[in-house]
Amino acid sequence: MAGRDYDWEGVRLHVVTGKGGTGKTTVAAALALALARDGRRTLLVEVEGRQSIAQLFDSPPLPYEERKVAVGPGGGDVFALAIDPEDALLEYLEMFYRLGRAGRALRRVGAIDFATTIAPGMRDVLLTGKIYEAVNRRQDRGRTYDAVVLDAPPTGRITRFLGVNAEVAGLARVGPIRGQADAIMALLTSPQTAVHVVTLLEEMPVQETADAVAELTAAGLPVGGVVVNAVRAPQLKQADLAAAGKGALDRDAVVAGLDAAGVRIRAGAVDSLLAEVGEHAERVALEKRERRTLKALGRPTYDLPLLSVGVDLGGLYRLADDLCRQRMA
């Protein structure tokens, strides 16, 4: 399937955001894996200092160094990097200014600490700067990475995070910082970037997805696809769902069915079982409504199933495969 078409051909930076709790780290990891198919090379980046990637891939905590964490389907490499703002700043200063002793002096007087933890926004500038560097890095005849996938801050902060360099450009009208900020903004607003939003079929995550799409669009940032996570396969026929929602399922028929299945439970438990189905019907109805809201956003949408035992490495490959089949990668 090498070279086959997919929806994000030409995108070099995939930014994955989503409301907290929607599983954006899992989706980012699955996407990095999917994009590493057929001998490609991807870099999965985390910026929140949580070491979530290491946990997902069962590897020890990542240092500030790119490490291979997995092999993509059909061969290919997934590298991972946890960006530490302080190291990123020292690296940046060394690379552009060859500071040496002065760099150590900066650290001694607290300037590095100031810049990375206290000066608001500076942290985001450094993080986006490092991502920019990784996207554009060259090696031998081509780019080091075919794609970079960023496990980004949640929807509530994503526009501010990605727009931080425009903010800097507003403060620094000239000078080297200005040049760097402009270059980063040019990448982030170009078709080489896509900001994907992860959601669940629940009201608040869908609402935040809609808000994020509107905010990103207003800020000139390229919105990518919507990934609907933890989708449950439909279990009941439409008519049964409707009856279950009204509490109108035939109790005697259910008792007879349980009997035929060789499942013997108390009479009270039968009612509880019916109540569980009623809840399910209610949720399916809600999900349908949220689906319509998502559809109205007009973005390519990808579904990932709920893995009831939780996500392990095997689960990640399965999700990556799902993304490939839906042509997200």
Add this chain to the structure above:
Amino acid sequence: MASPTLDLDRVIASRSTRIVVCCGAGGVGKTTTAAALGLRAAEQGRSVVVLTIDPARRLAQSMGLTELDNTPRRVAGVDETAGGSLDAMMLDMKRTFDEVVIAHSTPERARAIMENPFYQSLSSSFAGTQEYMAMEKLGQLRAQDRWDLIVVDTPPSRSALDFLDAPKRLGSFLDGRFIRILMGGAKTGGRAYLKVLGAGLGAVTSVLTRVLGAQVLKDLQAFIAALDTMFGGFRERADSTYQLLQASGTSFVVVATPERDALREASYFVERLGEERMPLSGLVLNRVHTTGVGALSAARAAAGAETLQESREHPLVASLLRLHAERMRMIEREQSLRGRFTAAHPKVPVVDVPAQPGDVHDLAGLRVIGAALAGT
């Protein structure tokens, strides 16, 4: 060993509880928990204000409020027969910052600060300011003494710990040499200071000029010089808010869902609160799946579904059994994650809030959550 049950009714009923802080990872239901606790306390007779910080205005949605700004507003529809009341507000960080500036400087100085481009981005758009301002607002509400209980929802931070670290960071920053170096360049007499600090400083200033550009450095210095007079005030307030968090009238409620990441974050938080000697009430475990069909395991339900599938009879019951099996597997997973937490923190009281089929967006829904929080 079973962990003790968290009795939140006791926490909110106690008149000595003055502040409840709801903290935890993003997306675990902090805002809803804060609103539900506030509502329950109000209906039990306390005069409550709920402070939320989330820009998604989730509290507004769940409390039927269309407008939440920097002033607490009375929530309508609350049962006030027990003599309590509920106000709610959403943090406007820019306005809170402005208020601090105005309160701590002369009108001319305040204007100079507010016109500086650094102030404008610092106060409105940069990440990190939110945590400082949330603490500031909490301090203000407490100082007003208009309510006998304040329930705080913490900012959607990178990490739940940011909220705790914000005031301390501000304090250490204000004591830092770096800020004095920056100020040294902007004030007369600063040069002598630079000399005292000794070697490396010339290098620092020259590096800053090279990296930031002379103009940015000048703006930054002007900004810091203008803020100079306010620093004492900032510092004092940061310290007193931190002490407020350690006081016995404060109660931390850590919120999580039965998921790996959320519980890991909750663990970190519980440990940090212990280290900082901050009073922890316990853990609220949100969205826990339960079943009334306890005796029917996932394996047995799945086997029954297979039997029916083979005989091609009762397709509806086969689906019911599959749904139940799915639910039981989820319950098993949740219980094992819960068990991991309670094994590591056996003394931390826990209360489970059952998963609701739909989202909460009205007072009735909040009452249901409130009752679950109280374990009733």
